[in-house]
Amino acid sequence: MTEEKYHYFDMPIGELPEPTPVSARRRELARELAAINEQLVRLDVDEAALMAATEQARALRESLEGYSHRSMRDILGRLISGQGNRQDALDMADFEILSGPANVMSPPVTFWLDGDVVRARATFGRAFMGPPGKVHGGVLSLALDMLLAKTQDFVTSLGMTGTLNVRYMAPTPLHREVNFEARLVRLQGRKLFNEARVFVDGVQTVAASGIWISSQGDYRLRPEYAHLANDSDVA
Numbered sequence: 001m002t003e004e005k006y007h008y009f010d011m012p013i014g015e016l017p018e019p020t021p022v023s024a025r026r027r028e029l030a031r032e033l034a035a036i037n038e039q040l041v042r043l044d045v046d047e048a049a050l051m052a053a054t055e056q057a058r059a060l061r062e063s064l065e066g067y068s069h070r071s072m073r074d075i076l077g078r079l080i081s082g083q084g085n086r087q088d089a090l091d092m093a094d095f096e097i098l099s100g101p102a103n104v105m106s107p108p109v110t111f112w113l114d115g116d117v118v119r120a121r122a123t124f125g126r127a128f129m130g131p132p133g134k135v136h137g138g139v140l141s142l143a144l145d146m147l148l149a150k151t152q153d154f155v156t157s158l159g160m161t162g163t164l165n166v167r168y169m170a171p172t173p174l175h176r177e178v179n180f181e182a183r184l185v186r187l188q189g190r191k192l193f194n195e196a197r198v199f200v201d202g203v204q205t206v207a208a209s210g211i212w213i214s215s216q217g218d219y220r221l222r223p224e225y226a227h228l229a230n231d232s233d234v235a
């Protein structure tokens, strides 16, 4: 059986290929390290126990420093020419900040398409705190940036965030399920306009809108989303 090839511009944003055995281990290691990070916040522990834990952490770091890193240039080169393998695709997606399950900084946020709506869900722990007991606003902005980027799954072309407006309407609590939704509003040449909302227990806590700028010419609706042109003022 020939191995599936991955193309950078056709990879759904925030969605992950099935993990290879190596990626599954990377995710497991990241989960352990993230749990340690969460555990360390205001840990009520004496100096001797902290010294012992630090020695263990140092030994782990030093053992990992014996390995090199897979080349980003090579991975991206293969993906952009449509010749990426599953490990290449995983190495891009698995380390995405906030959503990548192999990234220690990820809660993680999980993204999926629900018809014409992009949805995401996350539960943020102590390490993501801004005001006491609440999620940091910058973390929510980051999650929204990633969520809104996924509205590019409805179009051909891929671009970068040009503008992101965020209105914080109510504090978003830690340790509770946070639900995100986003939709495409309008296409105009190389610009894609979108908007998003954040909810906790049905109460809206954040509203956002953005403009993405294509790096590959004008945005066009993918054939399977052509109906969006009728539903709204998406061009």
Ligand SMILES: CC(C)(COP(=O)(O)OP(=O)(O)OC[C@H]1O[C@@H](n2cnc3c(N)ncnc32)[C@H](O)[C@@H]1OP(=O)(O)O)[C@@H](O)C(=O)NCCC(=O)NCCSC(=O)Cc1ccccc1
Residues within 6 Å of the ligand: 145, 149, 159, 160, 161, 162, 163, 189, 190, 191, 211, 213
């Ligand atoms: C590329 C661009 C955004 C635009 O430059 P150019 O290509 O030279 O564009 P040009 O000037 O030719 O205008 C074309 C049209 O667009 C309009 N317009 C222009 N700018 C803006 C604007 N800001 N906001 C709104 N609209 C703007 C402009 O008026 C014009 O409209 P018109 O046709 O007259 O109606 C550039 O400013 C830049 O690199 N900014 C930094 C972006 C960045 O760092 N973002 C954060 C990192 S991304 C990330 O983290 C996520 C990620 C993760 C992983 C993977 C991917 C993504």
